Amino acid sequence: MACVAAVAALSACRLPGQGPTPAPLPSVRAEEASARGIDLVELQRRPWTS
Amino acid sequence: MQQAVRDGAFPGGVALVGSRSGILARSAAGQLDAADPPVPDVNTLWDLASLTKVVGLTSGVLRLVQDGRLDLDAPVQRYLPTWTGPGKSVVTVRHLLTHSSGLPSWRPLYKEATTPAQARALVLATPLDTAPGVRMVYSDLGAILLGEIVTRVAGVPFNELVTRDVFAPLAMRETTWLPSPSKRARIAPTEVDPWRQRHLRGEVHDENAFALGGIAAHAGLFSSAADLSRLARMYLQYGQLDGARVLDSVTIARFTSRPDGSLSHRALGWEKPSGSNSAGHRMSAEAFGHTGFTGTSLWIDPAQDVFVMLLTNRVNPTRESRRIGQVRIAVADAVLGLLQGCAENAPILECPASRRYITK
Numbered sequence: 234m235a236c237v238a239a240v241a242a243l244s245a246c247r248l249p250g251q252g253p254t255p256a257p258l259p260s261v262r263a264e265e266a267s268a269r270g271i272d273l274v275e276l277q278r279r280p281w282t283s
Numbered sequence: 284m285q286q287a288v289r290d291g292a293f294p295g296g297v298a299l300v301g302s303r304s305g306i307l308a309r310s311a312a313g314q315l316d317a318a319d320p321p322v323p324d325v326n327t328l329w330d331l332a333s334l335t336k337v338v339g340l341t342s343g344v345l346r347l348v349q350d351g352r353l354d355l356d357a358p359v360q361r362y363l364p365t366w367t368g369p370g371k372s373v374v375t376v377r378h379l380l381t382h383s384s385g386l387p388s389w390r391p392l393y394k395e396a397t398t399p400a401q402a403r404a405l406v407l408a409t410p411l412d413t414a415p416g417v418r419m420v421y422s423d424l425g426a427i428l429l430g431e432i433v434t435r436v437a438g439v440p441f442n443e444l445v446t447r448d449v450f451a452p453l454a455m456r457e458t459t460w461l462p463s464p465s466k467r468a469r470i471a472p473t474e475v476d477p478w479r480q481r482h483l484r485g486e487v488h489d490e491n492a493f494a495l496g497g498i499a500a501h502a503g504l505f506s507s508a509a510d511l512s513r514l515a516r517m518y519l520q521y522g523q524l525d526g527a528r529v530l531d532s533v534t535i536a537r538f539t540s541r542p543d544g545s546l547s548h549r550a551l552g553w554e555k556p557s558g559s560n561s562a563g564h565r566m567s568a569e570a571f572g573h574t575g576f577t578g579t580s581l582w583i584d585p586a587q588d589v590f591v592m593l594l595t596n597r598v599n600p601t602r603e604s605r606r607i608g609q610v611r612i613a614v615a616d617a618v619l620g621l622l623q624g625c626a627e628n629a630p631i632l633e634c635p636a637s638r639r640y641i642t643k
Contacts, residue, residue, distance in 0.1 A: 258325060258509050259305035266307060269588070276300070276308045276621050 284312035284614075292606035293578050295323045295471060296595030299508045300618050302588045303519035306512065308618075316472045316599060325508040328462060328470040329594045330488050332575030335504040336426050338458070338514060341552030342530070343433045343445040344380065345538055349531035353436050355380070355551070362432045363407070370411045378415050379429045380551040381542070385411035386422045392491040393478070399496035407431070419547035423491060423501040430500025442498050452529045453513045458506040460487075460498040470505065471596040473577055488577050488598060502576075508594050511581060515590035518583045539571040556582075561611040565619030565636035578607050582615060589622060591615050 266273045284298060295313035299306065314320050315327065331338060347353035355377040359366055362376075370385055378384040386409060396402035406427045413420065433441035442460050450458050462470060462485055472484040479493075487493050489502035497503055517524040518539075521532035538551040548557035553571035556562035561574050562582050572582030578597030583590045593614055597607040620627075625634035 258512060261302055261305040261307050265304065269302075270624060271307065271622055273307065276618070279617050279621060279627060 284310045284610075287606070287610045288313035290606055291604055292610050293595035293597035293604070294599050295327075296578070296593060296597075297323050297325060297327060297508045298614055299325060299512055299590075299592045299594075301512050301516060301590050301592075303516050305516075307589070309508075315596065319472070323471060323594075325512075326457070326469060327594070328457060328466060328505050328507050329579055329596065330471070330473050330483075330575075330577045331504045331506055331579050332489060332502050332577040333423075334506075334511075334573055334575040334579050334581060335492075335500070335502045337552050337573040337581075338506065338511065339445045339460075339504050340426055340430055340433070340441065340500040341380070341538065342449040342514075343437070343441050344376075344429065344552065345530055345534055346444065346448050347433060347436050348537075349534040353432070359384075359428070359432065362435050363428075366407055366428070368408075368410050370415060374411070374415045376429070376432065377551070379425045379432075381546070381549050382419050382421045382425060383416050383546050384422065384425045384428075385413040385415040385417070386420070386425045386428070387412045388420050388422050389424065389491070393494035396494055399494065402491070402494045403427075403431070417546075419549065426501035427491075427495070427499060433500070440498070441500055449514075449529060450510075452527050453510075453517055453524055455506065455510040455513055458504060458510045460503045460505070462505045469507075472599050473596055474598045474602055475600045482600070508592055511592055511594075512590070515581060515583050515592065519585055519588060519590060521585070539569070541568075561608065561615070563612045563615030563619065564631045565616055565623060567636075574611070576602075580611050584619075587619065587622060589619070591618050 263273050284296060295315045298310040300308045309325060311322050311324055315323055348355060356375050358372060359374045360372055374384045392402040392405055395405055406424050409424055430441045433444060437444040467485045470485045472482055473488040475482045478490055487497050487503045492499035492502040513524060517529055522528055522530035522535050539553050541550055541555045548555045550571055554573050556566040556570050561580050562570055562572055566582060566584050567586035569586040570582055570584035574580040578595035581592045593611055597604055620629060623636060
């Protein structure tokens, strides 16, 4: 239990000067994007991301 | 993005594309500073500059309007009776939101005032230089005045209203004026400021916002791509996010539509696509957005269910680089082009922007 608590405490920390860890961002699922006609792989591949 | 860094458009930047349900794509390039190697990410904190006007100020005004506490067509003097002078009696709240009040664009408050109170008093004393409602002049002074109105009507400082009623319900915990020094390592540095004679990091770049104490309605907010994505997704869902209603959908529509007889490509607070501004060429007529001097921009297109955000510190180490304008357009066009089913780099005439969304 002590290890679990320690890991939880560590995961809530960042380096000094960075503040607490923000929540992760939700990603649109590939199937959902595909249903809209969006190719996520292609979107990530296009030059604006490179 | 990498090419933009190589071209010297900015030292570091993050682009984020999303829909109402989440993030579609993200990209980061460069580093925060020549002496600060980490690549920026969605949690990097950026000086938003004039994005403050829409993310902060306009959100606060919208809240008061939806609650029936502020009348867009009321004279400013209803809320600020001491704001007097030639022509001022006919200036309305709407004039301030559409930058058509007749107030000049700017004055060097930071050179004229020695305290925030003096700077505020100078704004209130500034005379009109054009008749109200005749011409659009993008005015920081008008935005600061509008912040004074929000403060007066809300009964609390405008930044507290926005933080309490907009940022907190959206869990935008990193969005703030005067960011804590504890977050300094995550804040993108801006200019080596010739006036303050130091490299700015975590203090507002805009000199007048600094003169106003760092909390100003026209500039001064710091935020992250992650936080701003929540605001953008709320707008794409017409005022709600994760089951919580933050803004009223009808009022959002009023604020983000191009008004009849508009003097410019402006809605209320927000800009609209003009064909030549940072929206690029593929946003729908429903889209709205804004830019910030430090290299930030956000465009939201409900008709295409997409937002495009670009956060950079293009003023690091100097404000002289102007290449960000082309980058904003290139990113918006590339992203929207794909969503519209266009071939890569397809010219607008070969793949008209309206092909896809107009049928929705």
